[in-house]
Amino acid sequence: MTDVVSPAAGIPRAKSVRRDIGIKRRYAAERRFRAYGIAALSFGIIFLMLLLWSVVSKGYTAFQQTMITMPVEFSQQIIDPQNERATNPQKLMTANYPVVARNALAKLLNVSVDDRVASRAIGQMLSDGVRVQLRDLVVANPAIIGTTQTVRLLASGDIDSAYKGQIDLDVGQENRKINDQQLGWMKQLSDSGALAKHFNSGIFVNGASSRPEAAGVGVALIGSFYMMLIVLVLSLPIGVAASIYLEEFAPKNKFTDLIEVNINNLAAVPSIVYGLLGLAVFVNFMGLPRSASFVGGLVLTLMTLPTIIIATRAALKAVPPSIRAAALGLGASKMQTIFHHVLPLAMPGILTGTIIGLAHALGETAPLLLIGMVAFVANYPTTPLDPSTALPVQIYMWANEAERAFVERTSGAIIILLLFLILMNVGAILLRRRFERRW
Amino acid sequence: MNMMSESAVEKALDQKMSDASHKMIGKDVSVYYGEKRALFDVNLNVRENTVTALIGPSGCGKSTFLRCLNRMNDTIENCRVTGKITLDADDIYDQNIDVVELRARVGMVFQKPNPFPKTIYENISYGPRIHGLSKNKADMDQIVEASLQRAGLWGEVKDRLHESGTGLSGGQQQRLCIARAIAVSPEVILMDEPCSALDPIATAKVEELIHELRANYTIVIVTHSMQQAARVSQRTAMFHLGQLVEENDTDKMFTNPDDQRTQDYIMGRFG
Numbered sequence: 220m221t222d223v224v225s226p227a228a229g230i231p232r233a234k235s236v237r238r239d240i241g242i243k244r245r246y247a248a249e250r251r252f253r254a255y256g257i258a259a260l261s262f263g264i265i266f267l268m269l270l271l272w273s274v275v276s277k278g279y280t281a282f283q284q285t286m287i288t289m290p291v292e293f294s295q296q297i298i299d300p301q302n303e304r305a306t307n308p309q310k311l312m313t314a315n316y317p318v319v320a321r322n323a324l325a326k327l328l329n330v331s332v333d334d335r336v337a338s339r340a341i342g343q344m345l346s347d348g349v350r351v352q353l354r355d356l357v358v359a360n361p362a363i364i365g366t367t368q369t370v371r372l373l374a375s376g377d378i379d380s381a382y383k384g385q386i387d388l389d390v391g392q393e394n395r396k397i398n399d400q401q402l403g404w405m406k407q408l409s410d411s412g413a414l415a416k417h418f419n420s421g422i423f424v425n426g427a428s429s430r431p432e433a434a435g436v437g438v439a440l441i442g443s444f445y446m447m448l449i450v451l452v453l454s455l456p457i458g459v460a461a462s463i464y465l466e467e468f469a470p471k472n473k474f475t476d477l478i479e480v481n482i483n484n485l486a487a488v489p490s491i492v493y494g495l496l497g498l499a500v501f502v503n504f505m506g507l508p509r510s511a512s513f514v515g516g517l518v519l520t521l522m523t524l525p526t527i528i529i530a531t532r533a534a535l536k537a538v539p540p541s542i543r544a545a546a547l548g549l550g551a552s553k554m555q556t557i558f559h560h561v562l563p564l565a566m567p568g569i570l571t572g573t574i575i576g577l578a579h580a581l582g583e584t585a586p587l588l589l590i591g592m593v594a595f596v597a598n599y600p601t602t603p604l605d606p607s608t609a610l611p612v613q614i615y616m617w618a619n620e621a622e623r624a625f626v627e628r629t630s631g632a633i634i635i636l637l638l639f640l641i642l643m644n645v646g647a648i649l650l651r652r653r654f655e656r657r658w
Numbered sequence: 659m660n661m662m663s664e665s666a667v668e669k670a671l672d673q674k675m676s677d678a679s680h681k682m683i684g685k686d687v688s689v690y691y692g693e694k695r696a697l698f699d700v701n702l703n704v705r706e707n708t709v710t711a712l713i714g715p716s717g718c719g720k721s722t723f724l725r726c727l728n729r730m731n732d733t734i735e736n737c738r739v740t741g742k743i744t745l746d747a748d749d750i751y752d753q754n755i756d757v758v759e760l761r762a763r764v765g766m767v768f769q770k771p772n773p774f775p776k777t778i779y780e781n782i783s784y785g786p787r788i789h790g791l792s793k794n795k796a797d798m799d800q801i802v803e804a805s806l807q808r809a810g811l812w813g814e815v816k817d818r819l820h821e822s823g824t825g826l827s828g829g830q831q832q833r834l835c836i837a838r839a840i841a842v843s844p845e846v847i848l849m850d851e852p853c854s855a856l857d858p859i860a861t862a863k864v865e866e867l868i869h870e871l872r873a874n875y876t877i878v879i880v881t882h883s884m885q886q887a888a889r890v891s892q893r894t895a896m897f898h899l900g901q902l903v904e905e906n907d908t909d910k911m912f913t914n915p916d917d918q919r920t921q922d923y924i925m926g927r928f929g
Contacts (some may be wrong), residue, residue, distance in 0.1 A: 471735060541772035545835070547733060548768070549785040549842060550761035559784070560774060 274633050281631025284419035284432060285379040287345070287408060291323040292367045293357065304361060311361065316353040320345050320372055327413060328404050340401055346373035348433035373421075374414065376431040376624035378405055382414065385623050422631055426597040427608070427616075431624030434617070436632050438596045442512040442607030443581060443639075449516025449603065450523055450580050455573055457520075458527030459562075465528075466535045467557055486525035493522045494586030502590055509591035510606035518586045523576040530572020534565035567651040574647035578640050584611040610636045681706040681846060681876040682727060682764075687741035689722050689731065696722045699741065700902045702895055704846070709868060709877045711891035711908065713884065715923065718897040720880045724848050727878065728764035729757050745846070762789050765839035769851040771831035773823035773838070778815050781823040781834055782806065785842035801841055808874075809837035810867050829860020833867060840871075847871065849879040853886065865890050884924055888912050896920045 295302070298314040321342040322332050330337045349372045356370065357363060377396045380386050382405060392398040397405075408414035425435025469475045497518035501507045507514050538561045546556040562569075587593065593612050600607035608616070610632065617629040682704040689697040697719045704710050704727075712720035722731070729750060731737045743750050750760050762785075773781050782802045785791075792798040802819070806812040811833045815826070823834055832852055839847055849868070853861040868877060868890045881887050887894055888908060895905040896917070904917040915921050 539772075541768060541770055542774065543733075544730070544766075544768055545772045545774060545838075546784075548728070548730065548761060548766035549788070549838065550758045551784075551788055552758055555788055559788075564775065 274630050274637070278627055278630025278632075278634045280383050280385075281422055281627040281634075282419050283383075283416040284421065285374040285382045285414060286371050286417050287324065287374050287414045288369065288371045289323055289327050289413050290367050291319060291353070291370045291372075292326075293353075293364045294319060294322070295365050297322070298357065298364055304364075311358050312354065314354070314357070316350045316357075317342060317345070317347070319353060320349040328407065337400075340398065341404070344375055344378050344401055344404065346375045346432045347430050348373050348428070351433075371417070373432050376622055378414075379432050380623045381405060382409065382416070383627075385627070422628065423635075426599065427595045427613075428597065429595075431620070431622050431628055434625070434628060436610060436613050436635060438599060439608045439610045439613035439632075440635075441600055442515070442592065442596075443609045445512035445600070445603040445607070446516040446519055446609060447577060447581060449513065450519045450577060451573070453516070453520040454523045454527050454576065458524050458573070459531050459569060461524075462528045462531035462535060463557060463562070466532050467553065467561075482525050482528055486529055489585075490522055490583050491585040491589065493518050494589030496521065497586060498589045508604055508606070510594045510596070510608075511604045512592070512600060512607045512609070513603035514590050515587050515592050515609060516603065518590060519580040519583060522583065522586065523580050526576040526579065527569075527572050530575070531565070531569045534568025534572065535561060537568060538564045563654075566654045570650050570654065571647055574643055574650075578643050581639060581643070582611050582636065584609075584615055587612050588615075610639070679706050680704065681745070682878075683742075683744045684723070684726070685742045685744075687723065687726060687739065687743060689719070689726060690738040690740075691734070692736040696900055697726075698900045700897075702902055702905055704876060704878055705893060706876050707872060707874075708893055709872050709879060709891040710893045710895065711887035712878065712880045712895050712897060713882075713887050713923070714897035714903070716882075719900040720895075720897045721850055723897070724850055724878060724880050727846070727848055728761050728766055730766065732757060762842050763844055764846045764848060765842060765844035767832070767835050767839055767847065767849045767852050770855050771828055771835055773826070773831050773834050775822065775824050777820045778806075778823045778826070778834060779819040781838050782841045785838060789842055791842065805837040805841040808840050808871070809833045810863065810870075811837055827860070829856050829863055832856060832860065832864055836864070836867060836871075840875075844875065846876045846878065849877065851880050851882060854882060861886070884912070896923065898923070 297318050298316070299310055304310045321338060324345060325332050325338055325341050328341065330341060332338055352372060353370070356368075374382070377386070378401070381388075381397050381402065386395060386397065388395070388402070405414060421433065422435045423440070424437040425433055426438040428434040465475065465478065497514060501514045501517055502509055507517075542560050542564065543556055546560045547553075551559065587609050592608050593616060594606055594608060596606050596608050614629055614632045614636065617625045617632060620629075680703040684700055684702045684704075687697055687700045687702075688695065700719075700723055702723065712724060714720050725731045726739055726743060727750075729739075731739060739751060745760070745763060748755060750764075774784065776784075779802055782805050783792075783798050786798060786801050792801055803812060803816075806815060811830060814830060815834075823831065826834060832855075836847075836852070852868075853864050856864065865886065868879065871877060872892075879887075879890065891908045893905065894908045894911040896903040896911070896915075896919070898919055904911070904915060904920045906916065911920065912924060915924065
């Protein structure tokens, strides 16, 4: 009381009356929240790793293919016994090439061709694709008939799987597709170096095939490429033009509100509905061909448009109003303001949205099933109006196949699809960076 | 340097001012934002080669009035302007007046420096380019240099014309915006609190610039700083609750205003 010089004495007392705000609890809550975040992140990363590991471990073998390198005698006796190839061009196309290959392999294994059972078993070790392989060689150069050439031929899918160790050899031979005799030959061939794994270029260039060793994603790649091109060419200008109109020019009324709600809803419509729409409108009503990547591209465009419009509108909205005011204040017209200033600033956002939309479209399967792109197409489509398939549809089809060799191909195709997606995303990042640096 | 000649110029200008014609005349100007009325029958004239300051508490309508002068309010949805505003003899809200041409004649500088995210050169050349003011590159170079000179920025940026305008300091950016407005050779320059985002040194520079620009341009400036209004303007208009309270010579306004509200505001009793 008499201590007049210590008004400070009141301050510590003030601290004691302060309401308990639980500082410790606050920090604990923050730590907990961080821990949850890290846990969620780790969870995601673990599953991503699992996915990648499962796909890559199953699929990397698809990029190698077992092949048998051996001297093949192009015997006139078998290919063209009556020597009529000059007059009958069909002869070389229809000759019995599998026998040529089988005999060559039998000779290599020192098995008599007269032993019917053994010859049949030997023939099963080679892919049916050798017919096409040898035919192409002979048709390209008929002069090789009667000579002996060293040729690298595809082994059959079962031999391929066995050689890669994907077949369980503990089961009895009557329960496997490949018997002990064939396994012995396989070992003999691989010891002599004739049978070996080589880089599988076929998976990138071949079309559909019922024989796994000859099947590839070539047609699907071309189909997907056409579709991406169509989606890009159609949805980018239409989407950007629509967004600019809606964002900058359209009056704000009930009607435009309705459009906005609808666009947002369209982005969430299941893709299979777009497939039905495409089937009804493009195929049935407009009479466009089935299975064509052109129709696929149109359907995917419809599907991508809402994504692009939403992303573009967000990007346009994010341009600071001060830039618009500056341009308008200088006497720029609305068009000039948008095209000289707003659009370039919104470009990174628009590009990101577009590429996300494209990547989404690249991986889309359901709508393509409905317009008939799930088809067995062995020949390259020369135009977007020719029948073709798409990468994800090819994966879907392979996943339905029973042979062991298709399992690795399914994963191999997934790897190819993922690589394309990564490529597109990297492209998006690079473009974004380029545009951002300019401004 | 030579105070004599400077004050002589001042005097000449003041002389010119006193019998100056009215560059812009606002008659019964009212502005509505939807149902809400923001300005009530404002009658305010802007004299040629004069700095007119608009002061008043926040939300009093001074910026709204300023934005009427080059029809920037057109860009606001639901905004309606009634009354009549003329530039020289032309009614700027007339059907025949092109708003693009109007904004070339009545330039604007905004509260926050808003250079385009382009190079300094492009910032200045954009206006002349869209208005077709230059025939060739040399012409444009000259316009850019002259505008930067006038804005007192040439010396600071002449070696970095092709660097981004957003890399400049705040004060430099604002002077760049003024240079950009000057580049289209406007007759009137509107400034909406041009110094509110600047530090005192940058503010001093901009004020000095406004002072110099007065010789060639008619300037209308909105400001929250009474001192600034007193320093840079010759005429001052005081707004309150959407109404024009008083418009007078700045000297008189700050020493002996006619209206009690002006007196109170200037003394800091409200606002």
